[in-house]
Amino acid sequence: MLYDLTVVQFSKMLNNLSAILVKGEGFAEAKKIEMSVLLNSRLAPDQFNLTRQVQIACDTAKLAVARLTGQEDSAPKHEDNETTLAELQARIASVVDYLATFTAEDFTGAETRKITHRRWEDKYLTGRDFALEHAIPNIYFHVTTAYAILRHNGVEVGKKDYLGAMPFKS
Amino acid sequence: MLYDLTVVQFSKMLNNLSAILVKGEGFAEAKKIEMSVLLNSRLAPDQFNLTRQVQIACDTAKLAVARLTGQEDSAPKHEDNETTLAELQARIASVVDYLATFTAEDFTGAETRKITHRRWEDKYLTGRDFALEHAIPNIYFHVTTAYAILRHNGVEVGKKDYLGAMPFKS
Numbered sequence: 001m002l003y004d005l006t007v008v009q010f011s012k013m014l015n016n017l018s019a020i021l022v023k024g025e026g027f028a029e030a031k032k033i034e035m036s037v038l039l040n041s042r043l044a045p046d047q048f049n050l051t052r053q054v055q056i057a058c059d060t061a062k063l064a065v066a067r068l069t070g071q072e073d074s075a076p077k078h079e080d081n082e083t084t085l086a087e088l089q090a091r092i093a094s095v096v097d098y099l100a101t102f103t104a105e106d107f108t109g110a111e112t113r114k115i116t117h118r119r120w121e122d123k124y125l126t127g128r129d130f131a132l133e134h135a136i137p138n139i140y141f142h143v144t145t146a147y148a149i150l151r152h153n154g155v156e157v158g159k160k161d162y163l164g165a166m167p168f169k170s
Numbered sequence: 171m172l173y174d175l176t177v178v179q180f181s182k183m184l185n186n187l188s189a190i191l192v193k194g195e196g197f198a199e200a201k202k203i204e205m206s207v208l209l210n211s212r213l214a215p216d217q218f219n220l221t222r223q224v225q226i227a228c229d230t231a232k233l234a235v236a237r238l239t240g241q242e243d244s245a246p247k248h249e250d251n252e253t254t255l256a257e258l259q260a261r262i263a264s265v266v267d268y269l270a271t272f273t274a275e276d277f278t279g280a281e282t283r284k285i286t287h288r289r290w291e292d293k294y295l296t297g298r299d300f301a302l303e304h305a306i307p308n309i310y311f312h313v314t315t316a317y318a319i320l321r322h323n324g325v326e327v328g329k330k331d332y333l334g335a336m337p338f339k340s
Contacts, residue, residue, distance in 0.1 A: 001171050009302055043213065043322040114339075123338040132179055137333055140310030148318045152213040163307055168293040169284075 002131050003104040010061040011099045016164040017143050018092050020157050025085055027155040035085050041149050050149045054088050057142040058095045064135035068110040068127050172301050173274040180231040181269045186334040187313050188262050190327050197325040205255050211319050220319045224258050227312035228265045234305035238280040238297050
C-alpha cells in the first residue's frame, strides 16, 4: 500500500498543486499584478513563501519515494533557484515524471527499511513510520499551505482543487 | 494498514491539534486578547474560521473510521455549537476516545467496503480510495489550515507541533 500512498497519491497532489498554481496565475493576470507577488507571499513573516512551499512539496514527494525504495541517489536534483511559475511548474513536472518511474514492486521491503536523515543523527525511522508519520503529513502540509497562501490572497480555489477528482464507482 | 492510517494517525493529529490550540490560548493570554478572536479568525472572508476547521477535523476523523468499519451510527454526535476553546477541546477528546474503541480487526474488509455519502448521489468510493484520496488528505487539510490561521495571527507554532513526536529507533 505504500506505493499507492506515496507514488500514486503524491503524484495526484502535485498535479492538483500545479492546477492550483495555474488558478493563481489567472488571478494575477486578471488583477494585473506580477505573479512574483504571489510567489513571494506568506502567511507570517517567518514562514516560507509560496515558492518555497512548492519546492518543499516537490522534495517531500521525491525524497520519500527515493528513501522508501532505497534509491535515494536516483531522485532528480533541484537547485532551489526557481523564480518564475514556469520554473516551478517544470520542477513539479520533473518530480511527477520521476515518481512515474516506480512500480509497486519497488516497494518490496519498504515498510521495514531503515530510513535515516542527517538531522536525525544516528536514529532512524522504519519505512512504515516514516511514510505514515512524516512524509504523508508533510506533503499535505505543504500543499495545503501553498493553497492557503493563494486563498488568503484572494485566489478562488476550493476544496475540490485540493482533493482533485474522486474515483467514484457506480 | 487502514487502521494505522486512520485510527492511530488521526488520533495523533487530533492530539497535535489540541496542543496547537493550547499554544493559541497561551498567546491570547499573553497578548490579553479574547480567545474568541482567534477562534473566529480565518484566512479569507469566505473560508471557515478556526472553530469550524477544528470541528471538521474532528468530523473527518470520526466519520472516516465509522464509515470504513461499517459502524456509522456509532460515531459521537456533535451539534456544532462550540463557542469556547474548552468546548472544542472536549470535542477533540470525545473523538480521540471514540477512535480508541477500535481495533485493527474492525477494519477487516474495509478496503473493499462501499463508502456512500448523500452528496455523492448513487455513486460510491471503495474504502481504500475513500481513505487514501478523501479522508486522509482532508484531515491533514483541516489541521494544517487551523495551524495556518494561528500562525498567521502570530502564534509561535512550528512544524514539530504539527507532526508531533517521531517514533525514532536507534
